Amino acid sequence: MSQLQINEVAPRDGLQIEARFVPTADKIRWIDDLSATGLARIEATSFTSPKAIPNLADAAEVVVGIQRRSGVEITVLVPNLKGCERALACGVDEINLVMSASDSHGLANLRMTPEQSLAQFETIVAKAQGSGVFVNASLSTAFGCPFEGDVPQERVLALVERLLGLGIQGVTLCDTTGMADPAQVGELCRAVTARWPQTPFTLHFHNTRGMGLANALAAWQAGITRFDAALGGLGGCPYAPGATGNVCTEDLVHMFERMGVATGVDLDALLAVSAKLPDLVGHATPGQVVKAGKADRRYPMPQRG
Amino acid sequence: MSQLQINEVAPRDGLQIEARFVPTADKIRWIDDLSATGLARIEATSFTSPKAIPNLADAAEVVVGIQRRSGVEITVLVPNLKGCERALACGVDEINLVMSASDSHGLANLRMTPEQSLAQFETIVAKAQGSGVFVNASLSTAFGCPFEGDVPQERVLALVERLLGLGIQGVTLCDTTGMADPAQVGELCRAVTARWPQTPFTLHFHNTRGMGLANALAAWQAGITRFDAALGGLGGCPYAPGATGNVCTEDLVHMFERMGVATGVDLDALLAVSAKLPDLVGHATPGQVVKAGKADRRYPMPQRG
Numbered sequence: 001m002s003q004l005q006i007n008e009v010a011p012r013d014g015l016q017i018e019a020r021f022v023p024t025a026d027k028i029r030w031i032d033d034l035s036a037t038g039l040a041r042i043e044a045t046s047f048t049s050p051k052a053i054p055n056l057a058d059a060a061e062v063v064v065g066i067q068r069r070s071g072v073e074i075t076v077l078v079p080n081l082k083g084c085e086r087a088l089a090c091g092v093d094e095i096n097l098v099m100s101a102s103d104s105h106g107l108a109n110l111r112m113t114p115e116q117s118l119a120q121f122e123t124i125v126a127k128a129q130g131s132g133v134f135v136n137a138s139l140s141t142a143f144g145c146p147f148e149g150d151v152p153q154e155r156v157l158a159l160v161e162r163l164l165g166l167g168i169q170g171v172t173l174c175d176t177t178g179m180a181d182p183a184q185v186g187e188l189c190r191a192v193t194a195r196w197p198q199t200p201f202t203l204h205f206h207n208t209r210g211m212g213l214a215n216a217l218a219a220w221q222a223g224i225t226r227f228d229a230a231l232g233g234l235g236g237c238p239y240a241p242g243a244t245g246n247v248c249t250e251d252l253v254h255m256f257e258r259m260g261v262a263t264g265v266d267l268d269a270l271l272a273v274s275a276k277l278p279d280l281v282g283h284a285t286p287g288q289v290v291k292a293g294k295a296d297r298r299y300p301m302p303q304r305g
Numbered sequence: 306m307s308q309l310q311i312n313e314v315a316p317r318d319g320l321q322i323e324a325r326f327v328p329t330a331d332k333i334r335w336i337d338d339l340s341a342t343g344l345a346r347i348e349a350t351s352f353t354s355p356k357a358i359p360n361l362a363d364a365a366e367v368v369v370g371i372q373r374r375s376g377v378e379i380t381v382l383v384p385n386l387k388g389c390e391r392a393l394a395c396g397v398d399e400i401n402l403v404m405s406a407s408d409s410h411g412l413a414n415l416r417m418t419p420e421q422s423l424a425q426f427e428t429i430v431a432k433a434q435g436s437g438v439f440v441n442a443s444l445s446t447a448f449g450c451p452f453e454g455d456v457p458q459e460r461v462l463a464l465v466e467r468l469l470g471l472g473i474q475g476v477t478l479c480d481t482t483g484m485a486d487p488a489q490v491g492e493l494c495r496a497v498t499a500r501w502p503q504t505p506f507t508l509h510f511h512n513t514r515g516m517g518l519a520n521a522l523a524a525w526q527a528g529i530t531r532f533d534a535a536l537g538g539l540g541g542c543p544y545a546p547g548a549t550g551n552v553c554t555e556d557l558v559h560m561f562e563r564m565g566v567a568t569g570v571d572l573d574a575l576l577a578v579s580a581k582l583p584d585l586v587g588h589a590t591p592g593q594v595v596k597a598g599k600a601d602r603r604y605p606m607p608q609r610g
Contacts, residue, residue, distance in 0.1 A: 108607050146604045179600040181563035182522050207515075209600055210556040210593040214518040217487050244593060251515040258486035288515040288549060295484040295514055299451045302413050 002264030004256055005040035005226045007202060008249055010277075011062075012043040012077055014234025016053050018281055024058040028065040030273070030280060034231065035066070037269040039249075041073040043096060043228075047083035063090040075136065079110070084124045087133075094134040097121055097168070101156055102145035105176070109140065118162055125167045136170040137163045138204065143188070144179030146237070153188055160192060170200040172228060175215065177237045178208020178244075182218035189222035204228035205247040206235070207286070212247035213255050220261070227252060231270070232277040232285030248287040250274050258295055267294065307569030309561055310345035310531045312507060313554055316367075317348040317382055319539025321358050323586055329363040333370040335578070335585060339536065340371070342574040344554075346378040348401060348533075352388035368395040380441065384415070389429045392438075399439040402426055402473070406461055407450035410481070414445065423467055430472045441475040442468045443509065447493070449484030451542070458493055465497060475505040477533060480520065482542045483513020483549075487523035494527035509533035510552040511540070512591070517552035518560050525566070532557060536575070537582040537590030553592040555579050563600055572599065 011031055015022055022030075031044055044066060050057035063076060075094035078084045087095050099117030100106035106113050112120070121137065128135050142156050160171050173188065185203070192201050203219040203226070205212045216227055233248035253265045274290045316336055320327055327335075336349055349371060355362035368381060380399035383389045392400050404422030405411035411418050417425070426442065433440050447461050465476050478493065490508070497506050508524040508531070510517045521532055538553035558570045579595040 104606055144600065146602070147606050149601065149603060178597065181560055181600070183564035208593065208597045209559060210512075210518055210553065211560050213515055214522045214560060217519045217522060244597070248515065254514060255486055255516050255519060259488035288513065292483065292513045292549070295449065295486065296454065297451070298454060301409055301452050 002262045003225060004261055004263045006249060006253065006263055006265060007041040007043060007075065007226065007228045008034050008039045008231060009043040009228045009246060010230035010232065010234045012046050012056065013246055014230045015055050016046065017236050018055055020282055021055050022280060024061050026280060027062050031066045033273045035069045035072045037273065038265045039072060040264060041075055043075045043077065046077035046079065047086045048079045060086060060090050063092060078124065080120060081123050081127060084127050088128065088131055092133060094136055095128060097124060097137040098140060099137065100140040101151050101159055102141045102148045104147035105141045105145045108147065114159060121166050121168065134170065135168050136172060137168045138172040138174050140174045140176045142173040143175040143184055146177045153191060156188060157191060164196065164199060170202065172202040172204050174204040175206055178206035178211065180205065180215050181211060182214045185215045185218040186222045189219045189224050193223040200226060202226040202228055207233060207244050207247050213251060216247060216252055232274050232287040234285060244286050251287055251289050254289045254294060307567045308530060309566055309568045311554060311558065311568055311570060312346040312348060312380065312531065312533045313339050313344045313536060314348040314533045314551060315535035315537065315539045317351050317361065318551055319535045320360050321351065322541050323360055325587055326360050327585060329366050331585060332367050336371045338578045340374045340377045342578065343570045344377060345569060346380055348380045348382065351382035351384065352391045353384045365391060365395050368397060383429065385425060386428050386432060389432050393433065393436055397438060399441055400433060402429060402442040403445060404442065405445040406456045406464055407446045407453045409452040410446045410450045413452065419464060426471050426473065439475065440473050441477060442473045443477040443479050445479045445481045447478040448480040448489055451482045458496060461493060462496060469501065469504060475507065477507040477509050479509040480511055483511035483516065485510065485520050486516060487519050490520045490523040491527045494524045494529050498528040505531060507531035507533055512538060512549050512552050518556060521552060521557055537579050537592040539590060549591050556592055556594050559594045559599060
């Protein structure tokens with residue numbers, strides 16, 4: 001196993017806020033291209049209501065249509081029991097539940113308080129039990145809420161404990177709107193890895209204020225080896241206008257590989273997929289390595305007149 | 306003294322590669338605005354040949370015209386003995402010499418090998434001695450050369466030793482084209498601070514591949530407290546097309562202040578100066594906090610229909 005496991009979330013977290021629908025066949029081809037780069041995990045879609053997220057209305061076709069490769073887990077977001085049933089019927093490796101750590105973000109994003117989310121998770125976990133499907137939960141606003149502000153670390157730890165108590169197997173701590181700083185990240189990551197050393201924690205950063213890679217570095221220094229990231233830095237948050245997106249997968253892979261930390265990802269192949277992304281989504285993307293080239297890129301000496 | 310000292314380099318490293326000349330009066334007003342934010346140091350201009358860098362042809366007028374504030378050191382780049390004489394005549398606090406750690410970058414950028422630069426520095430240091438002006442040297446390509454590739458750490462350490470042997474008082478280690486990664490940064494910074502604990506080392510990062518803040522974090526963890534940065538993330542490298550600029554001052558200040566590391570900078574005042582930067586230079590800038598707002602920004606709850 002590589003030292004890091006990267007979960008590519010652009011097909012879900014990226015596409016869900018795009019202005020236009022990406023045709024199902026293009027999505028499938030794109031996810032297949034991503035699968036071939038050696039990513040550990042791909043969050044392929046969300047089994048949500050087509051009314052809520054029209055861009056992902058083709059969830060079942062996408063999951064059934066993509067090639068399955070050994071070593072690449074397919075995970076999907078499920079917002080409720082019906083979504084769980086639909087996802088299980090398609091044969092996924094993992095389901096990812098989502099709740100907020102703060103009341104107001106939960107109400108704004110999911111129309112549920114954290115307590116209501118936890119109650120619903122109980123029924124979803126019961127449904128998934130025995131299926132062999134890994135159950136992960138993403139905890140939004142774990143580093144701060146764009147409506148309420150600070151989210152105390154004790155609150156996050158208490159929610160993680162509740163999640164694990166429900167039988168959830170992995171937890172993703174999400175910096176949903178890019179509020180986290182490296183000191184805060186280090187502190188929370190050390191706290192969770194010390195208290196639950198056997199639990200797979202994933203960190204989900206946004207690059208809203210330029211700190212995405214610095215936060216990933218701080219998390220890794222604190223023992224975290226699993227990261228969400230989005231190709232090209234796609235994504236964002238509808239409640240935080242002006243914000244740039246998720247931490248960029250190829251920039252994250254590039255940094256860690258330069259540091260000598262193996263990600264298992266073929267960076268050149270990933271960059272080739274990223275180079276085609278502006279055509280897929282119809283706009284430029286914020287990722288930087290795809291524009292500047294890898295750090296080992298050599299330039300010709302300038303000619304003097 | 307604050308925990309960090311920030312050296313604002315946009316007036317020199319930023320403006321030098323801009324497509325258009327910023328009028329002298331605008332430069333002076335801008336630098337005065339920057340001075341008022343609490344920055345420790347401002348690299349105000351370069352006393353280079355007006356033919357080489359027409360954008361900075363007004364070096365003397367700028368230095369003479371700006372307000373001098375207690376606590377804000379004014380430093381200027383000097384490329385040769387004549388530039389040193391001109392700078393000293395204007396009454397600066399610091400002169401900053403520049404050389405490359407790699408032969409090909411030195412020849413491309415300065416028309417001098419490192420050996421030739423060192424020989425010239427000897428005459429400049431002799432000229433500056435007794436003036437009370439602090440003599441700093443910036444070592445370009447200290448983390449890699451865009452033409453040659455890797456620059457061994459032993460080479461960098463040997464050049465630092467030579468610089469200090471000449472009587473140079475401070476050294477800036479420059480990641481000129483954004484090739485450094487946090488592991489490499491930590492290693493070199495630990496090496497220099499261990500070997501020369503009394504020497505003020507400054508780190509100069511570019512955000513070419515998105516690693517600017519992660520590298521600054523790694524440098525700070527290794528004991529570095531002085532950073533170059535450019536307002537708005539201005540700057541770049543003429544030999545590395547496609548590259549984004551210097552690490553962005555306000556994004557750097559924002560990160561460290563969020564971490565509880567005092568920079569002495571009034572971030573709101575700095576963001577106000579950054580907000581006017583696109584008008585000054587005639588294009589959008591890559592800085593992110595000025596667009597997204599600080600991490601403590603609160604959003605109104607969305608209204609549900």
